[in-house]
Amino acid sequence: MFDRFKERTPVRDSLTFLEPNPMRILILLFITIATYAFAKEKMFGNGSLPAFLKHFDTNSDDLIDEEERQAIRDLRAKLREKRRTSIDLDQDGEISENEVSMARAALREQIEQRRLQKFSSIAGEDDLISREEYTTIPGVRNLPDFIFDAVWRRLDTDESGYISPEEFLSRLLKH
Structure with missing residues (x-):
């Protein structure tokens, strides 16, 4: 009964960009986040070009013209190819599930290392974060007390009054 809707038509073909595509979703998510992150600079339309552009x-005219847009597209294509090449370990032009798994594991390891570095920069020599040290994290000092206490209780799972690296990482991995 509904087979006629499955036929390929010019209208249906023109709507294929609406079909779920992980890369397109990722790009749109990045653009949305970047737009939001840099909206503060352009919130009231001051006319200046955001720093990242x-x-x-x-030509320093505070505009991105077509040639400059093409340079951005070319750079993005090179970065995509570089990322693809770094994942394709056997250089056969195909990315296998094993290569994807290995890339994910390597990325998780990098993220964990960055988190541990950030933890160490806050914790200091004792390798534990106290409540006072926790308040040095940007934005934490502005939290209402009940939210601060709720977050602290979730992080300090052993109720020692300090957050260990293991507690810190385990909460980040679960959320």
Whole structure:
């Protein structure tokens, strides 16, 4: 009965961009986040080019013209190819599930190392974060007390009054 809707038509073909595509979703998510993150600079339309685009503005006119847009597209294509090549370990032009798994594991390891570095920069020599040290994290000091206490209780699972690296990482991995 509904087979006629499955036929390929010019209208249906033009709507294929709406079909779920993980890469397209990732790109749209990045654009959304980048737009939100840099909206503060352009919130009231002050006309200046956001800092992350300034190095693409080769003629310093505070506008991104078509040639500069093409340079951005070319750079993104090179970065995609570089990322793809770094994942394709056997260089056969195909990315296997094993290669994807290995890339994910390597990425998780990098993220964990960065988190541990951040933890160490807050914790200091004793390798434990106290409540006072926790308040040095940007934004934490502005939290209402009941939210601060709730977050602290979730992090300090052994109720020692300190957050260990293991407690810190385990909470980040679960959320």
